[in-house]
Amino acid sequence: MSRWKDLSSGEFALLDTVFWSTGLSRDALAQRSAFSKTRANAAVAGLLERELLEEAGLQASSGGRRAGTLRLHRGLGVLLGADLGATGLRVGVLTPDLQVLARHVESADVRKGPESVLSRVRALMRQLLTEAGLTPRDVIGIGMGVPGPVNFEGGQLVNPPLMPEWDSYSIREDMKADFEAPVFVDNDVNIMALGELWRMQRTLQNFLVIKVGTGIGCGIVCQGQVYRGATGSAGDVGHICVDPAGPRCHCGNLGCVEVMAAGPAIARMAREAVEAGQSVLLAETLAATGTILPEDVARAVRAGDTAANAIVQRAGSLIGQMLASVVNFFNPSHVFFGGSMMRIGPLFLASLRQSIYQRSLALSTRQLEIQVTPLGEQAGLIGASVLAMQETLRMNGAAR
Amino acid sequence: MSRWKDLSSGEFALLDTVFWSTGLSRDALAQRSAFSKTRANAAVAGLLERELLEEAGLQASSGGRRAGTLRLHRGLGVLLGADLGATGLRVGVLTPDLQVLARHVESADVRKGPESVLSRVRALMRQLLTEAGLTPRDVIGIGMGVPGPVNFEGGQLVNPPLMPEWDSYSIREDMKADFEAPVFVDNDVNIMALGELWRMQRTLQNFLVIKVGTGIGCGIVCQGQVYRGATGSAGDVGHICVDPAGPRCHCGNLGCVEVMAAGPAIARMAREAVEAGQSVLLAETLAATGTILPEDVARAVRAGDTAANAIVQRAGSLIGQMLASVVNFFNPSHVFFGGSMMRIGPLFLASLRQSIYQRSLALSTRQLEIQVTPLGEQAGLIGASVLAMQETLRMNGAAR
Numbered sequence: 102m103s104r105w106k107d108l109s110s111g112e113f114a115l116l117d118t119v120f121w122s123t124g125l126s127r128d129a130l131a132q133r134s135a136f137s138k139t140r141a142n143a144a145v146a147g148l149l150e151r152e153l154l155e156e157a158g159l160q161a162s163s164g165g166r167r168a169g170t171l172r173l174h175r176g177l178g179v180l181l182g183a184d185l186g187a188t189g190l191r192v193g194v195l196t197p198d199l200q201v202l203a204r205h206v207e208s209a210d211v212r213k214g215p216e217s218v219l220s221r222v223r224a225l226m227r228q229l230l231t232e233a234g235l236t237p238r239d240v241i242g243i244g245m246g247v248p249g250p251v252n253f254e255g256g257q258l259v260n261p262p263l264m265p266e267w268d269s270y271s272i273r274e275d276m277k278a279d280f281e282a283p284v285f286v287d288n289d290v291n292i293m294a295l296g297e298l299w300r301m302q303r304t305l306q307n308f309l310v311i312k313v314g315t316g317i318g319c320g321i322v323c324q325g326q327v328y329r330g331a332t333g334s335a336g337d338v339g340h341i342c343v344d345p346a347g348p349r350c351h352c353g354n355l356g357c358v359e360v361m362a363a364g365p366a367i368a369r370m371a372r373e374a375v376e377a378g379q380s381v382l383l384a385e386t387l388a389a390t391g392t393i394l395p396e397d398v399a400r401a402v403r404a405g406d407t408a409a410n411a412i413v414q415r416a417g418s419l420i421g422q423m424l425a426s427v428v429n430f431f432n433p434s435h436v437f438f439g440g441s442m443m444r445i446g447p448l449f450l451a452s453l454r455q456s457i458y459q460r461s462l463a464l465s466t467r468q469l470e471i472q473v474t475p476l477g478e479q480a481g482l483i484g485a486s487v488l489a490m491q492e493t494l495r496m497n498g499a500a501r
Numbered sequence: 502m503s504r505w506k507d508l509s510s511g512e513f514a515l516l517d518t519v520f521w522s523t524g525l526s527r528d529a530l531a532q533r534s535a536f537s538k539t540r541a542n543a544a545v546a547g548l549l550e551r552e553l554l555e556e557a558g559l560q561a562s563s564g565g566r567r568a569g570t571l572r573l574h575r576g577l578g579v580l581l582g583a584d585l586g587a588t589g590l591r592v593g594v595l596t597p598d599l600q601v602l603a604r605h606v607e608s609a610d611v612r613k614g615p616e617s618v619l620s621r622v623r624a625l626m627r628q629l630l631t632e633a634g635l636t637p638r639d640v641i642g643i644g645m646g647v648p649g650p651v652n653f654e655g656g657q658l659v660n661p662p663l664m665p666e667w668d669s670y671s672i673r674e675d676m677k678a679d680f681e682a683p684v685f686v687d688n689d690v691n692i693m694a695l696g697e698l699w700r701m702q703r704t705l706q707n708f709l710v711i712k713v714g715t716g717i718g719c720g721i722v723c724q725g726q727v728y729r730g731a732t733g734s735a736g737d738v739g740h741i742c743v744d745p746a747g748p749r750c751h752c753g754n755l756g757c758v759e760v761m762a763a764g765p766a767i768a769r770m771a772r773e774a775v776e777a778g779q780s781v782l783l784a785e786t787l788a789a790t791g792t793i794l795p796e797d798v799a800r801a802v803r804a805g806d807t808a809a810n811a812i813v814q815r816a817g818s819l820i821g822q823m824l825a826s827v828v829n830f831f832n833p834s835h836v837f838f839g840g841s842m843m844r845i846g847p848l849f850l851a852s853l854r855q856s857i858y859q860r861s862l863a864l865s866t867r868q869l870e871i872q873v874t875p876l877g878e879q880a881g882l883i884g885a886s887v888l889a890m891q892e893t894l895r896m897n898g899a900a901r
Contacts, residue, residue, distance in 0.1 A: 250864055260864060307731045319830065323723045330832025331707045334864040342824040342860055352862060426826050428743040430719065432730025460742055462752060464650055464660060464734040 104151060104177065105497050111136065111451025113498030115144050119154060120490055123198055123301055124170050135438065144169065150305050154177050157198070167326050173490070178241035179233075180489045181226050181280070185218065186289060186441070186482030187211055187248045187315035191478075192225045194233050195486045199299070203229040204482065211248065214266040215275065232455040240282040244489030245272065246292035246481050248316060252333045256286040259315070259333070262351055263316060268399065283293075285492040287327075289481055290336060293439055294320025295491075296476050309433045310474060311338075312440035315358045319427070338362070341423045343459035358423040362416040364395040364442055371398045380408035399445040413445055414442045414452045421456020428461045428469065439474035440482075504551060504577065505897050510551075511536065513898030516573065517542050519554060520890055522702055523598055523685055524570050545571065548648050552576050557598070573890075578641035579633070581626050581680070582890045584881030585618070586689060586841070587648045587663050587715035589877075592625045594633050595886045597641070599699070603629040604882065611648060614666040615675065619807050622681045628691040636830045640682040644889030645672065646692035648716060650734045656686040659733070662751055663716060685892040687727075689881055690736060693839055694720025695727050695886025696889075708833045710874060711738075712840035713820065717759045717829070739763070741823045762816040764795040764842055770812040780808035786853035799845040813845055814852045821856020828861045828869065839874035839881075 103412070105113075118134050119125065125133070131141035148154040157172040175196045184191040188211075193204035205225050211218055222245075230236060249261025258267040273284045287295070290312040297310055303325050310320040319336035322327040329335055339359035340352050356373025360366060371393045375384045382404060386397045401409035424436065438450060454471045461469075474480045503512075518534050519525065525533070530542035546552040575596050584591040593604035606627050611618055622645075630636060649661025658667040673684045687695070690712040697710055703725050705817075710720040719736035720729040727831035729735050738753050747756025761767060771793045775784045782804060786797045801809035806834040824836065836857070838850060854871045859871070874880045 178614060184867070196781070217752075231543065307728075321830075323728060324726065326724065328707075328723060329832035330865075332864065332868055333830060335830065335832035335863065337829050337862050337865060338826075340862045341829050342822075354860065422742075424825070425737075426823070427830050429737050429741050430735065430827050430830065432732060434731035434736040462734065462737050462740045464732065465730075468732055 104153060106130075108153075108413070108497070109158070110498055112144055112148060113494060115141070115148065116153060116163055117491070117494050117498070119171050120173055120197070120494065121299065123172060124157070126170055130171060146237070178239045178488045179230075179235060180242045181230075181240055181282070182229065182482045182485035182489060183222050183226070183243075183245040183300055185209070185211060185222070185247050186291065186294065186481075188217070189441070190222060190225075191482050192222060192229060193482045193486065194226075194229045194235065195483075199483060199486055199490070201482075202233045202335065202478075205229060210260055210263045211267070215270040215272070219272065219275045222274065227279060236281050237282075238390065240280055240491035242486070242489035243276060243280060243282050243284045244292070244485035244492070245284065245286045246485050246488075247272075247286060248289045248314075248318070248338065251286055251288050251291075253287055253329060253333055253369055256284060266494050283493055283496060285488045287329075288318065288320070288336070290318035290320040291327050291329065292441075292484030292488055293474060293476075293480040294322050294484070295435060296482075297474060297482045298322050298327065299326075299483065299487040300476055305434055307433050308435040308437065309336075309427070309431065310437045310439060310480070311420075311424065313363060313438065314440035315364050317420065317484045338423060338427060341426070343419050343422050354407045358419055362419040365396040367395045367398050367412060367416050367442070368393050370415065371401075371409065371455060374408040374412065374435040380406055382406045395442060396444070399442075402445055402448055410448060413449050414441075417449050417452025424453070424457050425460035428457060428465050432465045432493050435467065435470045437474040443473055508553075508897075510898055512544055512548060513894060514550065515541070516553060517894050517898070519571050520597070520894065521699065523572060524557070526570055530571060541747075547753065548577060548626070553678065559730040566804060578639045579630075579635060580886045581630075581640050581643045581682070581888060582643040582882045582883050582885035583622050583626070583643075584689065584692065585611060585622070585647045586881075588624075588861075589749060589841070590618070590622060591882050592622060592629060593882045593886065594629045594635065595883075597887055599890070601879075601882070602633045605629060609666070611664045615670040615672070619672065619675045623676065637680050637682075638681055642889035642893035643676060643682050643684045644692065644740065644885035644887070644892070645679060645684065645686045646689040646885050646888075647672075648689045648714075648718075650737065651686055651688050651691075652733055653687060654878055656684060681686075682894055683896060685888045687729075687888055688718065688720070688736070690720040690839075691727050691729065692720075692721050692879040692884030692888055693874060694884070695887050696880045697837060697874060698722050698725075698727065699712060699883065699887040700876055704853055705834055705837060707831070708835040709736075709827070709831065710837045710839060710880070711820075712822065713763060713838065713842040714840035715764050717763050717820065721831070738823060738827060741826070743819050743822050754801070760821055762819040767795045767798050767816050767842065768793050768813060769816065771801075774808040774812065780806055782806045783809065794854055795842060796844070799842075802845055802848055810848060813849050817843075817849050817852025818856045821853045822860060823855070823862030824857050828857060828865050832865045834868065835870045835872065837874040839877070843873055 132136040135140050152174045154171050155174040156168045177320045180195045190209040194202045241428045249258045250260050256273045273478050276284045289460050294310040306325045317339040319338045321336050340357040341357045343358045344356035350357035350360035374380050382401045398409050448488045531538040534541050552574045554571050557570045557573040577597050580595045582593045591606045594602045649658045652659050656673045676684045694710040706725045708722050712718045717739040719738045721736050740757040742756045743758045745754035750757035750760035776779045782801045798809050814860045
């Protein structure tokens, strides 16, 4: 940590540029920085000397000569990332240039409350560090995504509907039991958006990431930045009404897209299909395991089950109907889908696509790309680590 | 124009800061600029000397001592602003600090096509200049708002549903018949948003302006900038579906909020009320004039007509239903309503408010303010002139 004690704000900006431009050559870096080429080269030399940057070998050729690339120095320490979903968690140890050194995934229930879940997260983090031959002292920043609305400054959840016990709980204080490094917390789908923004090196400026799992959320990138809204709840699309005569949601309103089309709704529709005698396959699953999980519906879809197909198409159509409004309003260049429900496969994405294209204004969809998240199920973990590195740099840079 | 030939980019940034901070004292200006106080004062002195800035008298006291304020020098020339709606136009001559020197409002029909409408706009502009003792040579920039999707770089409309003859018509070339000054064109509600952003000196960072007139549109301010979307159609909320079983819209889809709740829909519902024998007042209007205009419904509401009240509440409820989704997604701090339909009065705003608050997630509305546009019917004209000044400065600054 002491290595960045005497840096200027310009040098911090340069570190930030390197972080957001993995694989960039020195020449390209000079162009992206606010410095002249001569000054940028001098600053880079100084940062290499102080072991804040290091050479990262040769850049893949793109026609011209091969140029040496730069990255944040791995001797700076490591980042810890945690991606908490409603029913699972993913923890990892990453280098400052976001190579994953160790990671672990397991199911979890956030409703067990913050003490229980965070104590497990801390234990896993310590264990992964040990496996990598590291200690908590090597950690320079911790980033965490959580499935609910977050007060970003305070690092706390605010009235999270899925996990009421977490309301205003100090995640930062809790993490201090094991780690001294600064802790940054954001909504789970905001960090997915941040992860994708980093992966694309900010080449896309206006896009959405939709997570479909136990709930439905949306991360918004606007003009090259993650947009959190006036009070931090931007992207809370799960409670957009798609049917005023629909079932009551846990939020109190009727016909929210989340209660009609997210994971639990898909499982509920599957149980109804079994009761109506529409699916032998799903009936067998229910008989064998006593329940039907969203994964079972996904498996039935892949096995060609007609009832399961209809359920997935209905869910995709409802989510697409909600997104058509959002696309008309926001006119993004890309909509990326992630979250556990995307494991259902191509049929689900196809229904989402069809519904959005059908109901959006032609102008908004003329160049719209609809895809699964390029980082896949890693998006949250990578995003949490981007958050950790970006905010750690910002904190040190702002303290100049 | 020649006065700003030898300015540095820093000096242009300072002019831009003064423009966006009307009434700012020199001390406050130095704080907002990227310069140190000493350098800012020196730069200001130079700009005063070259008659690019001028003293604007004393700032209203806010407890401390009165400080001299600055503004763009009125000797620079004037701006021309034009706010074209589907059924009316507003043209004005303004000083560089946006004082209106002369203005004119009249009804117009954009469907008559660009040659006819723009030739009238040019004639009005020449006439207003003459009245103010000025000539086209005094004009430094022209801003125009038009009721359809705009390619901002090209200054052209793109597939405008209300005015197909304007598609790709070069408004810039047309204006050259009378004026040499640069011409900037944007969507009518984007310029309203820009006008309000200027009026508030960027103190609000994330807000929406909704125009309800012949159509329904939305201007988006995100992180202190007007947001136009990936392909320029952001805010195209008029074609969000509020009833899949609703009537067909001119865009081809069913149940768009515009076809169900904008001005023409309000007039149509009024004719239906007359046919159903529900309103003596509206029946009298129809008998007397042969038609019912949205203004007639507004008058009937103010006279306490029950059927007119119900119509306005239905329109407000549908628009509010659409906006509830938008508010959940975008989490703005403020939603401002403008456009001719707001003349209906407080009942319409009350229905809009009620519908938004009822259907949005509590988190998004906890601090949400819903009001009419503070600049009222001037918002478009002011916004067009902000566009003219901002882009003229940017163009000259970027040419350094």
